[in-house]
Amino acid sequence: MAPRTLYQKIWDAHVVSSREDGTSLIYIDRHLVHEVSSAQAFEGLRQAGLPVRRTDLTLAMPDHNVPTTPRVDAAGRPVPVADPASARQLAALEANVAQFGVPFFTATAPEQGIVHVVGPEQGFTLPGCTLVCGDSHTAAHGALGALAFGIGTTEVEHVLATQTLRMTRARAMEVRVEGKLGHGVSAKDVILAVIARIGVGGGIGHVIEYRGSTFAAMSIEERLTVANMSIEAGARTGLFAPDETAFAYLKGRPMAPKGEAWDRAVAHWRTLRTDEGAVFDKSVTIDAAAIAPSVTWGTNPEQVAPVTGRAPRLEDIADEARRAAVARALDYMGIAPGQALAEVAVDHVFIGSCTNSRIEDLRAAARVVQGRHLSDRIRSAIVVPGSGLVKRQAEAEGLDRVFVEAGFEWREPGCSACLGMNPDVIPPGGRCASTSNRNFVGRQGPDARTHLMSPAMAAAAGVAGRLADVREFLGEPA
Numbered sequence: 001m002a003p004r005t006l007y008q009k010i011w012d013a014h015v016v017s018s019r020e021d022g023t024s025l026i027y028i029d030r031h032l033v034h035e036v037s038s039a040q041a042f043e044g045l046r047q048a049g050l051p052v053r054r055t056d057l058t059l060a061m062p063d064h065n066v067p068t069t070p071r072v073d074a075a076g077r078p079v080p081v082a083d084p085a086s087a088r089q090l091a092a093l094e095a096n097v098a099q100f101g102v103p104f105f106t107a108t109a110p111e112q113g114i115v116h117v118v119g120p121e122q123g124f125t126l127p128g129c130t131l132v133c134g135d136s137h138t139a140a141h142g143a144l145g146a147l148a149f150g151i152g153t154t155e156v157e158h159v160l161a162t163q164t165l166r167m168t169r170a171r172a173m174e175v176r177v178e179g180k181l182g183h184g185v186s187a188k189d190v191i192l193a194v195i196a197r198i199g200v201g202g203g204i205g206h207v208i209e210y211r212g213s214t215f216a217a218m219s220i221e222e223r224l225t226v227a228n229m230s231i232e233a234g235a236r237t238g239l240f241a242p243d244e245t246a247f248a249y250l251k252g253r254p255m256a257p258k259g260e261a262w263d264r265a266v267a268h269w270r271t272l273r274t275d276e277g278a279v280f281d282k283s284v285t286i287d288a289a290a291i292a293p294s295v296t297w298g299t300n301p302e303q304v305a306p307v308t309g310r311a312p313r314l315e316d317i318a319d320e321a322r323r324a325a326v327a328r329a330l331d332y333m334g335i336a337p338g339q340a341l342a343e344v345a346v347d348h349v350f351i352g353s354c355t356n357s358r359i360e361d362l363r364a365a366a367r368v369v370q371g372r373h374l375s376d377r378i379r380s381a382i383v384v385p386g387s388g389l390v391k392r393q394a395e396a397e398g399l400d401r402v403f404v405e406a407g408f409e410w411r412e413p414g415c416s417a418c419l420g421m422n423p424d425v426i427p428p429g430g431r432c433a434s435t436s437n438r439n440f441v442g443r444q445g446p447d448a449r450t451h452l453m454s455p456a457m458a459a460a461a462g463v464a465g466r467l468a469d470v471r472e473f474l475g476e477p478a
């Protein structure tokens with residue numbers, strides 16, 4: 001057989017049938033469900049009189065709309081959700097999972113959290129599986145070697161009913177990063193550098209495989225950050241070949257295989273790598289040493305620069321359309337062309353989202369704020385763990401105290417200020433140092449301004465009251 005990429009191998013293993021028109025029916029091994037993209041899908045099943053075909057391969061939880069303030073009162077009673085639209089959507093999910101028998105973590109379950117944090121954490125996400133969710137950041141699960149796609153509500157219904165999905169084959173792209181990352185440089189800086197290089201359309205039509213020594217040295221949590229943002233480069237999804245790091249991460253997780261089944265699974269997972277000589281349709285290589293702690297200055301994730309740098313000067317941009325787009329972005333962001341980024345004052349901090357709300361993210365942020373306090377300029381600063389288990393772990397390590405003593409609020413798990421679908425909204429004109437993945441116009445609230453960065457950088461921005469270089473807050477490199 002001709003040498004194949006990892007993507008081809010997982011795809012080939014899941015084709016149920018192929019059509020002349022180039023589409024294939026793909027078997028889906030795992031389906032994550034949240035409240036925003038599932039209501040119509042369940043309604044469709046109801047109308048067609050269909051059950052959920054494989055409830056055992058489906059897992060649901062609320063994440064987008066749940067408030068991140070306490071969910072039970074002092075007497076242990078659930079606190080009602082104030083926003084009527086959110087309350088309706090959350091109630092609909094609860095009713096649907098009950099009617100169709102779908103496994104469910106309620107808003108007060110210790111395991112509840114953002115689907116993309118909970119899936120890997122529970123061992124629901126496994127190497128070589130196909131995984132879907134009605135959510136664009138499903139690409140995250142590629143960190144464990146799952147072929148993971150964000151899908152629309154109609155497709156959610158199709159998967160619920162049939163456990164299959166009709167898809168066209170993508171092209172394969174290789175993104176290589178080689179070498180050791182510099183002091184204070186995180187996985188978030190790496191994926192922002194990748195997007196800066198290939199552009200927000202650079203991955204269109206492709207599945208990205210992340211390769212090279214820098215990625216091989218990353219933990220699963222760091223890989224989750226990288227794979228998560230594949231979609232921000234336009235890619236269909238992102239993938240890492242599962243390795244010893246992935247197996248060690250998964251071993252003993254509640255939903256991972258056990259005993260002999262584990263040994264068989266690992267033996268299979270070891271075959272899941274791109275063969276020598278397999279050809280990628282596109283390939284880029286980035287030198288790890290060239291990546292700096294970075295912040296976005298604009299309104300898409302490719303508009304990013306080292307924090308020591310400046311916003312672009314319009315006269316340096318030859319292309320007229322690009323110049324106009326940059327001018328519009330800077331105008332929205334309230335940043336002058338050529339302005340030094342470290343001069344930009346910040347008034348909100350958000351540490352959370354499926355990109356950066358895992359335990360390692362919280363540790364990295366806590367390391368920066370330990371013994372320090374938020375600047376007087378900061379109007380709101382929240383830390384939102386990605387799941388109840390992350391929250392509990394952080395509390396066991398005393399990280400909640402570190403954040404609270406520094407002036408942060410310590411919250412319940414959910415999507416929170418990543419997008420304005422719940423009470424955690426940045427006010428108009430507010431400027432937020434955010435560990436999320438999208439800095440689009442109005443993403444965190446109408447007229448709110450978002451600067452994407454790593455957890456350590458967001459912590460540094462909170463302490464400084466401006467965009468700040470985390471290296472000034474860390475000790476000398478070890």
Ligand SMILES: CC(C)[C@H](C(=O)O)[C@@H](O)C(=O)O
Nearest residue numbers: 036037064134135136137419
């Ligand atoms: C609400 C949901 C469907 C949406 C998505 O598809 O990604 C959200 O998670 C986002 O990040 O914008």
Ligand code: SF4
Nearest residue numbers: 137353354415418419
């Ligand atoms: S945390 Fe943000 S990006 Fe992730 S699923 Fe929620 S809203 Fe989407």
